[in-house]
Amino acid sequence: MKSHKKSSKSSRRLEAASINNRDSIELPHVGKPIWSVASAKNVDRASISEFKIPSLSLMECAGRKVAVVAAARCRPGQLIVVLAGPGNNGGDALVASRYLHLWGYSVLVIDILNDFKDQTPDRSTQGQSLDELNIRRVSPHDFQSGLPLPSKPLILDGVLGIGIRGSLREGLYKSCLQKASQLNGTVISIDLPSGMDGDCWSGEAPPLPADITVTFGASKAAHRIYPAARYCGETLVFDIGFSKEAVDQSLAKTKHQLWELAPEALARINPWRGLAIDAHKFERGHVLVIGGSSLGFGAPMMAAVSAARAGAGWVSLATPHPVETVMARSPLALTHQNFFKGDHLDIAAISKFVEQRRVKALLIGPGMVTSPFQSGDLETLARLQRQGLSLVLDAGALHQLGERLKPTRLLPEKTLLTPHPGELIKMGLTPDAPKTLADFEQLQETCNNLGVSIFYKSASPVIVSPELPHHFPCYSQANNSLGKAGSGDVLAGICTALALTSLPSWVIAPLAQCHMHYTCQKLQDTGKEIIPEDICSNLGTWDISFRS
Ligand SMILES: NC(=O)C1=CN([C@@H]2O[C@H](COP(=O)(O)OP(=O)(O)OC[C@H]3O[C@@H](n4cnc5c(N)ncnc54)[C@H](OP(=O)(O)O)[C@@H]3O)[C@@H](O)[C@H]2O)[C@@H](O)CC1
Numbered sequence: 001m002k003s004h005k006k007s008s009k010s011s012r013r014l015e016a017a018s019i020n021n022r023d024s025i026e027l028p029h030v031g032k033p034i035w036s037v038a039s040a041k042n043v044d045r046a047s048i049s050e051f052k053i054p055s056l057s058l059m060e061c062a063g064r065k066v067a068v069v070a071a072a073r074c075r076p077g078q079l080i081v082v083l084a085g086p087g088n089n090g091g092d093a094l095v096a097s098r099y100l101h102l103w104g105y106s107v108l109v110i111d112i113l114n115d116f117k118d119q120t121p122d123r124s125t126q127g128q129s130l131d132e133l134n135i136r137r138v139s140p141h142d143f144q145s146g147l148p149l150p151s152k153p154l155i156l157d158g159v160l161g162i163g164i165r166g167s168l169r170e171g172l173y174k175s176c177l178q179k180a181s182q183l184n185g186t187v188i189s190i191d192l193p194s195g196m197d198g199d200c201w202s203g204e205a206p207p208l209p210a211d212i213t214v215t216f217g218a219s220k221a222a223h224r225i226y227p228a229a230r231y232c233g234e235t236l237v238f239d240i241g242f243s244k245e246a247v248d249q250s251l252a253k254t255k256h257q258l259w260e261l262a263p264e265a266l267a268r269i270n271p272w273r274g275l276a277i278d279a280h281k282f283e284r285g286h287v288l289v290i291g292g293s294s295l296g297f298g299a300p301m302m303a304a305v306s307a308a309r310a311g312a313g314w315v316s317l318a319t320p321h322p323v324e325t326v327m328a329r330s331p332l333a334l335t336h337q338n339f340f341k342g343d344h345l346d347i348a349a350i351s352k353f354v355e356q357r358r359v360k361a362l363l364i365g366p367g368m369v370t371s372p373f374q375s376g377d378l379e380t381l382a383r384l385q386r387q388g389l390s391l392v393l394d395a396g397a398l399h400q401l402g403e404r405l406k407p408t409r410l411l412p413e414k415t416l417l418t419p420h421p422g423e424l425i426k427m428g429l430t431p432d433a434p435k436t437l438a439d440f441e442q443l444q445e446t447c448n449n450l451g452v453s454i455f456y457k458s459a460s461p462v463i464v465s466p467e468l469p470h471h472f473p474c475y476s477q478a479n480n481s482l483g484k485a486g487s488g489d490v491l492a493g494i495c496t497a498l499a500l501t502s503l504p505s506w507v508i509a510p511l512a513q514c515h516m517h518y519t520c521q522k523l524q525d526t527g528k529e530i531i532p533e534d535i536c537s538n539l540g541t542w543d544i545s546f547r548s
């Protein structure tokens, strides 16, 4: 990457300064690392070979954790069907079987391997203790050829874990997993639903999706990033006694790092904490929201109201519709403009308004279906940005933005783009939606060239900013009530209000997502189905505490 590269120490900081720069929070304290599969393997390897933790004790601990989770989910009399593959994932499954048997549960183990010669030594050791306890084990052939089994058992999936290479092959493992899925049981998968690549979050469903996934050390990308995360169900992470030094060593070697942001830590950031009691509207700041199209002006209006509720001192709204029409439907506190020439922006009028009315944050795009920019517009915005204006670009303003921005370099700390996957593709920066960390790494390079930060929206949005080189914080708290048209407008409005503070773009985006998510969760406690308008009109105080 060329410019805007910070030292690796400062790059790890997710600086979260309040309005007068008093607080700052370091990234690791706001989140925890998501391990890549390579990191997880390094931690395993180093714990065993360098730090002399016996591999069998790690396996014992892992299997016991799985057994505890299974025991808590097992209904009285329910059969526990354990699918144990050839590797150490199968070994974990055998340990879990032993505990469950000793605790009085009814367990049936299916050895999913072609030949016992294929097993890892630790798995083989676990198998011997099962035999000594006379725990029932059957062959995959018996399982596939119609062994009578009660429907809806509890299934432990220990066929394959992080040892998989490439995509799941046709053959015994896959056919047994498919057979198990026909049992319609509750599935607890060990480490990963078998066949999934822990580093990839593509939408491909594994043969046996999990209701619960029990993993070790830290979550992997597939557990936290959607759509893959939906196939993992609820992911529970347990410490199984890896060496701390091995963990530190492995993370230090990691080239690029995903972070799982902790909502409780974000929720402690109050962006307006430094605001004086006698503050006037310009101390908070003036936001201008430009959006709308022939489809209407609901989207920019919702963004504008959200900006006001999120703390802006003054919000102006510009749409292509006659000012009187908009005013008739809009809250009294918003002021109105029409900065359009047909479908395009009247950039000279906008520029004059921004300078004269001291606009500090500008949102362009909600409710637009095509790009409003003509040549030269972005250069004007870049000039205004150098005078202090923050920019948030969403929806229609993102179309072909990659190409349009090429001659201009914006400031990534003051420029936030908020595309969902379809919009990211329409921006022309990447032919496909990112599916692995390497894809984000490439996107980060592009962000650096353009001078922008991206909040890549989904149920688990990720920040890609040149100011956080090789680091990708992810807000992974999904809530399907946010999956409704309009949530993006609320988010964009909150982001724009927060852009009035001294917080940089890569902090305001997850903070806004957290605030929206928190408000949604709180409203859901009242038992109502929530729509984005509810969230917009109920955005609460910034001193929030999260429900665990
Ligand atoms: N001490 C430790 O290390 C600890 C490890 N732990 C546990 O071990 C797990 C990792 O164990 P692992 O490394 O043995 O691999 P694992 O996931 O069982 O799979 C191996 C099998 O995969 C197969 N296979 C590969 N590619 C494939 C494909 N494309 N399609 C189909 N099959 C394919 C390959 O079979 P083959 O190709 O040889 O036929 C091979 O036999 C980890 O997830 C965790 O649960 C914990 O207990 C903590 C301590």
Ligand SMILES: Nc1ncnc2c1ncn2[C@@H]1O[C@H](COP(=O)(O)OP(=O)(O)O)[C@@H](O)[C@H]1O
Residues within 6 Å of the ligand: 420, 457, 458, 459, 460, 461, 477, 478, 479, 480, 481, 482, 483, 484, 485, 486, 487, 488, 489, 491, 513
């Ligand atoms: N299931 C979900 N869980 C969590 N957040 C979600 C979910 N679905 C959508 N969101 C959030 O809602 C917003 C949706 O934005 P967007 O896709 O632009 O919607 P729209 O344009 O329809 O308003 C984003 O902030 C996204 O992260």
Ligand SMILES: [K+]
Residues within 6 Å of the ligand: 089, 157, 158, 159, 160, 161, 189, 190, 191, 192, 193, 194
């Ligand atoms: K598994």
